[in-house]
Amino acid sequence: MVPLGPAALTRPASDGRYGSMGAVPTVARWWSSRTDPQRIDLYTRSSYYSTLVFVPVLLLFSVSPDWATSSTWQPLVLLGSSVVTTAACLVLTRRGFRDRTAGPDRPALLVALVAGLVTVLAALAATGAGPAPAAPWVAGLVSAAVLLALSVTVPTRPLVAGAAVTGVLAGAVTAAEGGPPATAVVVGASIGVAVGFFVTAFRFSVWILDVVLEMERSRAVQAQLAVAEERLRFARDLHDVMGRNLSAIAVKSQLAAELVRRGRDGAAEELADISRVAEESLREVRDVVRGYRRTDLPGELAGARSVLRAAGVGVTVTGEEDAVALPEPVQAALGWVVREAVTNVLRHSRASWCSVELHAVGGEAELRVANDGARGTETTWGNGLTGLAERLAAAGGRLSAGPDGDRFVLAATVPVGVPA
Structure with a gap:
């Protein structure tokens, strides 16, 4: 019997006699993907x-x-x-x-x-x-x-x-x-x-x-229908805003051209009116786009509940009554947090449940999004979380995200009254 030295005792068991466990993580990743x-x-x-x-x-x-x-x-x-x-x-x-x-x-x-x-x-x-x-x-x-x-x-x-x-x-x-x-x-x-x-x-x-x-x-079709419905809503709003004004511009342009052709007065007034209608149309289009891009926190919370349920994720949302009372800049900042958190749950996890909690205590509004789809202990942030942290920092807030046991928790805190 040959005695074993310290080197033999510390040598890993993957030297060829007992095989290697290197394939096990690969199989686990293949299954989890x-x-x-x-x-x-x-x-x-x-x-x-x-x-x-x-x-x-x-x-x-x-x-x-x-x-x-x-x-x-x-x-x-x-x-x-x-x-x-x-x-x-x-x-x-x-x-x-x-x-x-x-x-x-x-x-x-x-x-x-x-x-x-x-x-x-x-x-x-x-x-x-x-x-x-x-x-x-x-x-x-x-x-x-x-x-x-x-x-x-x-x-x-x-x-x-x-x-x-x-x-x-x-x-x-x-x-x-x-x-x-x-x-x-x-x-x-x-x-x-x-x-x-x-x-x-x-x-x-x-x-x-x-x-x-x-x-x-069915879930894929439901998601496609939601996207199509949103496109139709935006197209309908844009049509309602631009249809009448563009028709007025077309009619007044034809009238101004006819007045100039016949050498009559009033063409300058019609051209000035065309400029006014065009400026009004530009302002209304900006309002439509601004309303489309604006983050309304109660709406974002309701949308998060709908999207997660459509994806088969059990979701609970608490604190919606506090969201209505928050200032608009704070709602905008936390609305981006809800969007990013829900996107991460759908794209980067296999969560079966998700909780969204909003609290406004002591001059601060805190939003916590937790789910059970944490994978390992990886804490590297992607571009989405990095950009979100920068957006909150500009509002005087802070962001933390990472695994907490078998959960993944994203927490954002924004001072109430600080502009976003």
């Missing part, structure tokens, strides 16, 4: 594929204790046909996940059924003469694999009917092996019920996946 619908989709697919891959192994282990012959062709046929069945079922499953509205792939289904029948016959031949408890379960496993592949696209009722047919097939195999009728009925019923529960459980997971994907699409 996916959305919840993508995770559910990945989990559902992997459940199907891993279950189907183990079908040949389960068949061999279930039949091997009943082998009554020294010949090797029956086990080889059993293994080959079960592998073909599994491959055809994998093709059915893959194409079903690709397009669940197209129905099962008929050539792959035919191959799976024929190879499954060969598997059952090979199991009967491999078990020899006399009753073989494993033979009915081979029929059940093969039928379960085919029904599992079909469950991606086929509704529940046909799958339950297929499970009943599986029970009848298993009972027939038991009777063909020489088992008593009562035993055939019990075995067939047991296998049929087991296959029915097994297949409907997987079908339920596909239904959950469809519901989650539909909700994700």
Whole structure:
């Protein structure tokens, strides 16, 4: 036995003998970078594929204790046909996940059924003469694999009917092996019920996946509709402001041109009126743009609640009554904080809840936005938080942001009465 020195004791375990843990953070980042619908989709697919891959192994282990012959062709046929069945079922499953509205792939289904029948016959031949408890379960496993592949696209009722047919097939195999009728009925019923529960459980997971994907699409459509509605609102306001004035400018321009052409008086007055209407239009457009860009704190709090709920984030907002009483400069400064905080929650976290708290005590207004989407202990600020801190500093306020346990907290404080 060779003694270990201090260098050996302090040497890391990633020297090649025990492998390296460097891939674990990569896998964790790969998993955390996916959305919840993508995770559910990945989990559902992997459940199907891993279950189907183990079908040949389960068949061999279930039949091997009943082998009554020294010949090797029956086990080889059993293994080959079960592998073909599994491959055809994998093709059915893959194409079903690709397009669940197209129905099962008929050539792959035919191959799976024929190879499954060969598997059952090979199991009967491999078990020899006399009753073989494993033979009915081979029929059940093969039928379960085919029904599992079909469950991606086929509704529940046909799958339950297929499970009943599986029970009848298993009972027939038991009777063909020489088992008593009562035993055939019990075995067939047991296998049929087991296959029915097994297949409907997987079908339920596909239904959950469809519901989650539909909700994700609904949220995307809702966000697009909100953007379109805001564009229409702005276009409507701009049209209402500019339509009448531009029409007046066009009419007065034509009138001034006609007066000049005919050499009559009044053209100068019309041109002066055109200048006045143009200046008025410019002022009204600036008012529209200013109102569009203005940050109203009560409106920002209501918008934050609506946007976060639309994104599936549970949100609580407190202190809205204090927001109404704050001076307009303070509302503007804290309104930018709400916008940036909500943007960070939606873009840079996987939060399931978010709380927005506003307090105005002791001559200061404090806004705290917390969520449970903190990742690690990274505290580097991006351009958004940096610009927000500069905006608050100009108003005499301060900003802090960073993880607090399993939460991420953004806090902003602005003195009441200091211009923003």
